[in-house]
Amino acid sequence: MTRTWNPELASREIEALTHLEGALLPVLHRLQEVFGYIPAEAVTLAASALNLSRAEVHGVVSFYHDFRTEAPARLVVRLCQAEACQAAGARAAAAALMGRLKTEFMKVAPDGSVVVEPVYCLGLCAAAPAALIGDRLLAALDGASLCEAVEAAL
């Protein structure tokens, strides 16, 4: 479970990593792990702890697809949309899920319950299509089994 934003905790987490060379990515990962996202205030804290400008830290946060600047949906479904999964029916599986949830990629459900994000390869290509539902890996999916797994996790 992620924690609600807490600047003291954030500072402690950052402090524990400042000894690393080039510490910014580990710091951002840690903040997102603890709080679920990287709020603007965290950018300020990380910048001052690492002797960087806020613009530099913001630039890094925005460059990488993983980092979020807003609290995520309660359930994040990462659906592989890369070639090996495409070859095995990932597009149809995605369409089935979108139809069921009445949503589209990257659009958080109005009640904040779920968001479906594309991911480009989970390394499960040999049993495609693959998905990461919360922290559970699933492979050899089709539309029906994907919808079922997502609904069970909701």
Add this chain to the structure above:
Amino acid sequence: MTRIFVPADSLALALGADDVARCLSEELTRRRVKATIVRTGSRGMAWLEPLVEIETPGGRVGYGPVKARDVPSLLDAGLLTGNGHALLLGPVNELPWMSRQTRLVFARCGEIDPLDLEEFRRLGGFLGFERARALGPAETIAQVTASGLRGRGGAGFPAGVKWKSAADTQASRKFVVCNADEGDSGTFADRMLMEGDPFLLIEGMAIAGFAIGASKAYVYSRSEYPRANRIFAQALELARRAGVLGERAFAPGCGFDIELRVGAGAYVCGEETALLESLEGKRGMVRAKPPLPVHHGLFGKPTIINNVLTLASVPWILVNGSDAYAAMGHGRSRGAMPIQLSGMLKHTGLFEAPFGMTLSEIINDIGGGSRSGRPIKAVQCGGPLGAYFPPSLFDTIYDYEAFAARDGLIGHGGIVAFDDSADMGEQARFAMEFCAIESCGKCTPCRIGAVRGQEVIDKLRNGERTQENVALLEDLCQTMKLGSLCALGGFAPYPVLSALRHFPEDFRPRSPEKEQVP
């Protein structure tokens, strides 16, 4: 005590291996049977996962694919003695997929508990490192060079040449960086190795560090591989405790350590200079070369960057000799390659073999041909930047030069097969879309070109001014090839142009009435 082996590799887990292991353990307790369950990596036969193995006097016998609900009947039938059952496969090493391979890097993967350091040693682990220490740095590098080993990350650059340049550069600090950013769709060998035999990678990295005179190394992995990262971090900790890493790794006062870093979902960070930027805590922007990383790399210091498979190949070379490695292969592609098969094939997974098979052998004999019953329409080799090959090119020999001669790519060894339900115009569009999403933004042909490419393909598929737009697409691809700093923009045209050349009909409107007058 009888040992039962159940994989705990990500792919096996995604197919229910944990449920199988839990059910087995409950049933064994219930039946008051004494047996040990060992969790392993994967053998790489994805269609048989979860593959359960049992130790018998005649070797390890396999059952698969096993579901949790099969466990009681397996035990009833005599799983513990390797007896008959509908899921019985026979001795695992005699399965054609296994017996036809030359497993150098993956020799132990799937067979052992990946975190059992004693078992690793018992099966030859660290012998390569000991050999390197006996040979000394210069002779170690000479062996790697003589083996003909080329980089397995994509570019196929001779590993020994890179190591020698870094060794010859004087500096206060040097670095070894292992590229485990395995972003190519259809590839999973790095992940399997990190999950199935992580000490082998540690050994390869230690040899590299010893050879070039580095005391610190990084592994740059990806966030999409949480399990691989967890296992590798545990392996690092065990190696430190055993003194393999740490202050006395090479000799008293001559230490070596490895730190695991994790990317953040940027494909371009697999490119070696973008990776260095990312390790330094910056945006993953590609650097112009020169200076080369071997002279001016991580934090400005001499750095060798090698793929997981490159580094993991080195222990075998040192133990068995460069001649033995160089004796395998085809043309200038020496040694063996862990080929990764995926898509619409009957048999998907990892198959390690010397270079030199034809694509047809790989697709049809090893991969078993189409799984859907519909004919294979094309294969994409070498990841998202690799060309699509139609069956008319399946006589191509699996070898860096033979592929390059046909505008193809061996890359990191991935082969993705599409059956004839695939729409190659859609695949070409995706190649451009992926390039646009993942572009680091440094050069215009890549950043803007990939967006324009999607628009042009859309127009073609809408039937707008076909001839003109085909010419425009070809021209755009040419500009991207010539004007891009790295292979993301420079190679994205290959899947596009190959799809256009071999499947022009897929770039026309799906329904003829939509066609407009040119």
